[in-house]
Amino acid sequence: MTTLTLEQFLDDVKHHELTIHQNNGVYRHLTFKNADDCHQSFNITTFPNHLVITGDMGTLVFSRLYDMFNFFRSDDLRINPDYWAEKIESTSYEVGIDSYSKLDMDEIKALAQEYLDDFIRDNELSEDDESVLRLKLETSVLSAEYEHEIIDRIINFGCYGFDFEDFGWEDCREYRRNYIWLCYAIVWGIKKFDELNK
Incomplete structure (x- = not known):
C-alpha cells in the first residue's frame, strides 16, 4: 500500500x-x-x-x-x-x-490462504482432498480481481467442511x-x- x-x-x-x-x-x-x-x-x-x-x-x-x-x-x-x-x-x-x-486484495488473498493452511493443519485430510481444496481456493477466491467478486466468493465458498464463516475480511482495508x-x-x-x- x-x-x-x-x-x-x-x-x-x-x-x-x-x-x-x-x-x-x-x-x-x-x-x-x-x-x-x-x-x-x-x-x-x-x-x-x-x-x-x-x-x-x-x-x-x-x-x-x-x-x-x-x-x-x-x-x-x-x-x-x-x-x-x-x-x-x-x-x-x-x-x-x-x-x-x-479492500487490500493482496492482504485478503494472503489471509484466505493462511486461513486455509490453518484448517488443513488442524484437520485430517487425504492428500487428494487437500489438493482439491487448495485448487478450489486458487481457482475461486484467489483468482478474483475485484472487491465485490472476492467478497462474494469468500461468502459462498465451501469444500470438505472448510468455509470462511469466521473470516475477518472486513479488516483487510486500506x-x-x-x-x-x-x-x-x-x-x-x-x-x-x-x-x-x-
Missing part, C-alpha cells in the same frame, strides 16, 4: 491560494486553488455541526462538533484518518466506508489516497484560514 505523505500533499498545493467567499461564525465557504489552473482545487464549507469538502479529489461530509474547525484544527498538520472516518456522514455504512477505504489527501486538505486549509484571521 502506498500512502500519501504530508510532503506530497504540500507539493500538490504549493501554489494554491485561499479565497474566502463567506466567513460568518461557523458559516464559512472557502476555495483553495492555483490561480493558473483548477487542478486539485477544493472548497471547504461549514455550517453548524458539519464540514463539507468538495473538489477535484472528491467530496466528503463530516459531522461532530458545532464548529467543525475546532474538530479538525491542527497547527502541525497532523491527521487522524481512523477517528475522522467515523464522523463521515453517508446514506449507509457501505457507501461511507467505500468513500475512504478499499485508505484511499484521495481520502488521505482530503484529510490533509482540511487541516492545511484551516491553518491557512487561521493565518489570515488572527
